[in-house]
Amino acid sequence: MTELLPRLRLPALATGASLDPTGLFAVPPRQIWFEIGFGDGEHLAWQAAANPDVGFIAAEPYVNGVAALLSRIAAENLANIRIFDDDVRPLLAALPAGSIDRVFILFPDPWPKARHRRRRIVNAETLSALARLIAVGGELRLATDDRDYARWMLRLLLPRREFLWRARGPADWRRRPPDWPSTRYERKSAAAGRTGIFLSFARL
Ligand SMILES: C[S@@+](CC[C@H](N)C(=O)[O-])C[C@H]1O[C@@H](n2cnc3c(N)ncnc32)[C@H](O)[C@@H]1O
Structure with a gap:
């Protein structure tokens, strides 16, 4: 935390500031991928090791x-990750339009009580910000083990013209794709008898 974090941490964001993500890496990356709420980081570290030519922003x-x-x-000597150790929302506003190729929000806090649902990170405002950030042809990946949150995600996303749900059949959302390693939250949830739902949307 004292030695590595200052080297990998994104600069503090002043109000109205803009941040070019490609400039964060020593070698310009092929693409920029962005994980929001990475938890213990096992999915992020796996993706970063598997895609060394991609630059990762991790919030x-x-x-x-x-x-x-x-x-x-x-431990893995990963050179392609930069960290935003704060609430992601100011960062969404600071990144330029079309600057991100892929976004992951995996098992976000479900906030199951009706009066808490407005705290869900997947909401109309976040999706508008992500529609601006994700480049055409890019991807938004979401996962949840909460059926109500899955319905909520689809209710928000299906009417949006910027995103197309890629699923063709139930296997596409019931099964985790091979390039999508499990997370600690997912394993705890599976041990408690819940199943994950995996959603992939193309940015049109
Ligand atoms: C249920 S955990 C899932 C963690 C991880 N994605 C996984 O699958 O194991 C949700 C995570 O989202 C993070 N989170 C919640 N609100 C956030 C926000 N506004 N910005 C960034 N991260 C947030 C939480 O701190 C928490 O670690």
């Missing part, structure tokens, strides 16, 4: 999660 305010990701970065 997570949970300090133990940031520490866990830093341990993975150090």
Whole structure:
């Protein structure tokens, strides 16, 4: 936390600031992928190791999660991850339009009680921000183990003209694709008898 984080942390964002993500990496990356709420970082570290020519932006305010990701970065010598250790929302506003090729929001906090649903990170405002950020031809990947949140995600996304749900049949959302490793949250949820729902949307 004291040595590695200052080297990998995104600069503090002043109000109205803009941040070019390609400039964050020593070698300009082929694409920029962005994980929001990476938890302990196992999905992110797996993707970064499997795609060394992609630059990753990783947002997570949970300090133990940031520490866990830093341990993975150090152990695997990953050079393609930059960290935003705060609430992602100001960062969404600072990134330029079309600057991100892929976004992951995996098992976001479900907020199952009706009066708490407005706290869900997948909401109309976030989706408008992501529609601006994701380049045409890019991808938005979502996962949840909460049926109501899955319906909520689809209700918000299906009417949007910027996104197309890629599923052709139930296997496409019931089964985790091979390039999508499981996360700690998913494993805990499976142990409790819940199943994950995996949604992939193309940015039109
Ligand atoms: C249920 S956990 C899932 C973590 C991980 N994606 C996984 O599958 O194991 C949801 C994560 O989203 C993070 N989160 C919640 N609100 C956030 C926000 N506004 N910006 C960034 N991360 C957020 C939380 O700190 C938490 O680590």
